[in-house]
Amino acid sequence: GESVGLHLPTLSVQEGDNSIINCAYSNSASDYFIWYKQESGKGPQFIIDIRSNMDKRQGQRVTVLLNKTVKHLSLQIAATQPGDSAVYFCAEGQAGTALIFGKGTTLSVSS
Amino acid sequence: EAGVAQSPRYKIIEKRQSVAFWCNPISGHATLYWYQQILGQGPKLLIQFQNNGVVDDSQLPKDRFSAERLKGVDSTLKIQPAKLEDSAVYLCASSPPPTDTQYFGPGTRLTVL
Secondary structure (H helix, E strand, C coil), rough: CCEEECCCCEEEECCCCCEEEEEEEECCCCCCEEEEECCCCCCCCCEEEEECCCCCCCCCCCEEEEEECCCEEEEEEEEHHHHHHHEEEEEECCCCCCCCCCEEEEEEEEE | CCCCCCCCCCEECCCCEEEEEEECCCCCEEEEEEECCCCCCCCCEEEEECCCCECCCCCCCCEEEEEEEECCCCEEEEECCCHHHCEEEEEEEEEEECCCCCCCCCCCCECCC
């Protein structure tokens, strides 16, 4: 089946910088997109989601942007902190169905 | 609010042995999912339940994997017999109606020797 992919497997930033993690998806029928953060030894933790009728959604220090024209999703983290270091997954889905995950981007934040 | 609970957290078995994992979803969450996460990859769906009925088990290797959610709450996932390639983290997730947001448990890390 179709799956979600990520542009970069790793991203290294300095504390206080803004981070941008990108994701490309392939299923035009997907109408729900979500970002998860996964720390070592833990399950994925919900960060933020967005539906296909929106282009942008903001949370606390995080923003998700959706470009349906080019099937692109991004997660922006403002003022990145060492505690943000983790693997970030984007996932796509449709109402009531399971999510399809990409391979993840490892974010490393140095102080 | 308590999160998704899973047990055991770790399990080591030899190939051809059987193993079972348990999941207790967040109270009130009708939908329950089991995912398999191989090291370095994103989670992949094994099976989805809505209450005690199966919604999607198309990716479940049914010759060796089975899952049930008899009373529409807790769920068990079983592997019999296990193969080396089953080594992975098995994640349980649940979501409340009518949202699609899935909340994950800590997972069970299975090592098959």
